[in-house]
Amino acid sequence: MTLSSRRILVVDQNKTTGQAMQQMIASWGYDALFEDDATPSLEAILRSDPTVIVDSNLLAADTSLGVLRDLKAQQNGVPVILLTESGLVDTAKRAVKNEFAYHYFEHPVDADKLRVVLGRAVELAEARLENEVLRRELQDRGAFGELVGSSPAMREIYSLIEQIAPSSASVLITGESGTGKELIARTIHQLSPRRERPFVGINCAAIPESLMESELFGHEKGAFTGAASRRPGCFELADGGTLLLDEISEMPAMLQSKLLRVIEERAVRRLGSTKEINVDVRILAATNKDPQEAIAKGVLREDLLYRLNVFRIHLPALKDRKEDLPLLAQYLVTKLAEKHARPARFLSPAALSALQFHAWPGNVRELRNVIERAVIICSGEEIERHHFAPYPIDQRERLRNEDTITFPVGTPIEEVERQMIVRTLKKTKNNKTRAAELLGISLKTLHNKLNLYRERGQLDAE
Numbered sequence: 081m082t083l084s085s086r087r088i089l090v091v092d093q094n095k096t097t098g099q100a101m102q103q104m105i106a107s108w109g110y111d112a113l114f115e116d117d118a119t120p121s122l123e124a125i126l127r128s129d130p131t132v133i134v135d136s137n138l139l140a141a142d143t144s145l146g147v148l149r150d151l152k153a154q155q156n157g158v159p160v161i162l163l164t165e166s167g168l169v170d171t172a173k174r175a176v177k178n179e180f181a182y183h184y185f186e187h188p189v190d191a192d193k194l195r196v197v198l199g200r201a202v203e204l205a206e207a208r209l210e211n212e213v214l215r216r217e218l219q220d221r222g223a224f225g226e227l228v229g230s231s232p233a234m235r236e237i238y239s240l241i242e243q244i245a246p247s248s249a250s251v252l253i254t255g256e257s258g259t260g261k262e263l264i265a266r267t268i269h270q271l272s273p274r275r276e277r278p279f280v281g282i283n284c285a286a287i288p289e290s291l292m293e294s295e296l297f298g299h300e301k302g303a304f305t306g307a308a309s310r311r312p313g314c315f316e317l318a319d320g321g322t323l324l325l326d327e328i329s330e331m332p333a334m335l336q337s338k339l340l341r342v343i344e345e346r347a348v349r350r351l352g353s354t355k356e357i358n359v360d361v362r363i364l365a366a367t368n369k370d371p372q373e374a375i376a377k378g379v380l381r382e383d384l385l386y387r388l389n390v391f392r393i394h395l396p397a398l399k400d401r402k403e404d405l406p407l408l409a410q411y412l413v414t415k416l417a418e419k420h421a422r423p424a425r426f427l428s429p430a431a432l433s434a435l436q437f438h439a440w441p442g443n444v445r446e447l448r449n450v451i452e453r454a455v456i457i458c459s460g461e462e463i464e465r466h467h468f469a470p471y472p473i474d475q476r477e478r479l480r481n482e483d484t485i486t487f488p489v490g491t492p493i494e495e496v497e498r499q500m501i502v503r504t505l506k507k508t509k510n511n512k513t514r515a516a517e518l519l520g521i522s523l524k525t526l527h528n529k530l531n532l533y534r535e536r537g538q539l540d541a542e
Contacts, residue, residue, distance in 0.1 A: 089130035136163040148180035159201040229404030245271035253366040255395030258445030261366040269322040277321030285330035303352025328365040329374040398440040425461040437520040
């Protein structure tokens with residue numbers, strides 16, 4: 081967006097001073113409009129669709145704070161910069177304190193300071209607008225609960241979930257730790273006819289081997305030392321519903337054999353009992369390992385994999401779907417601000433840029449932790465880059481100590497990206513894997529960018 085597409089509405093009852101302010105703001109490159117109505121209505125203000133309002137007479141009107149309050153209540157609240165006389169400074173301060181106004185200046189106004197504040201107000205307005213777009217996109221994806229993303233990979237996952245959720249077929253969910261495998265399982269359950277019945281999850285890596293069989297199948301009183309009473313297992317608890325076996329490859333081989341029998345016969349036998357109990361359970365399994373490698377290493381039975389892998393959903397790592405990050409980050413800001421009753425509503429462009437460049441080895445779980453911390457310590461609506469400190473969020477820091485790239489104001493984003501990629505490749509001596517890691521993008525994305533630059537004849541420009 082260029083400066084000239086940022087519309088600044090100047091409101092001043094005094095036509096002479098108002099037009100002078102309009103001309104000065106226009107000289108800074110903005111699209112400046114002028115309104116000389118002493119008490120312009122909310123409709124009149126919004127009709128001009130301003131990015132920012134610079135007002136010299138709203139506070140002098142009896143309805144001033146009411147108009148400002150109504151402006152703030154708009155979905156995309158327009159920042160208002162108040163220009164006031166000395167007698168109305170207290171009212172202006174109150175308006176800023178209550179967040180009805182963004183900033184105020186007492187006449188005579190310092191033009192240089194106004195220009196700086198106006199620039200910040202424009203950035204705030206644009207961030208709010210982007211935030212609203214993201215909110216609407218999130219609403220469009222509400223059918224998948226907390227699953228967020230519009231990348232081709234995620235759209236394919238949504239489509240597959242819609243197809244398989246109504247059935248009782250087993251599903252194997254794969255992906256790195258922190259990608260959201262349990263969330264996929266819960267979404268399948270919520271969209272299935274079993275949604276009114278229990279969803280039970282068990283992490284096979286978190287339970288000691290000696291207790292795993294009891295957790296799965298239950299036990300009778302006195303079945304082993306410490307079994308003081310009868311206890312149903314996960315299969316019984318999930319009867320009629322869904323059971324998630326997380327990190328299935330961590331289950332002991334002996335129990336994998338028993339699990340296979342339970343899946344085939346749909347019946348369990350508690351430890352210490354001779355009676356079988358019929359169960360109706362949909363089995364979902366998840367693992368952060370490659371299933372074929374797990375079989376080759378002997379940690380996953382091949383016949384069990386065949387039973388579980390009727391359908392397979394693979395969740396890509398966050399670094400391989402960076403286009404989802406703005407939407408996902410905004411979702412987390414909204415959700416976590418509500419959880420902690422904090423004022424944070426959106427990310428500044430610099431903060432979002434820092435998130436885009438990070439490699440995210442911990443995937444969505446790591447992103448959530450970073451944003452939760454920022455939401456808690458942020459005292460205003462906008463999360464800034466410094467709210468991530470001391471977390472090493474930006475992989476570019478590795479480059480800054482060794483090399484610096486500067487760009488003239490107005491350099492197109494595509495050219496900045498191209499030069500950054502080319503310079504990073506040079507720094508890594510054309511090690512594309514290393515360059516992709518530093519840039520915070522996938523190797524596939526890097527290759528696609530390079531192919532595009534070759535087609536355009538831009539690789540020899542450096």
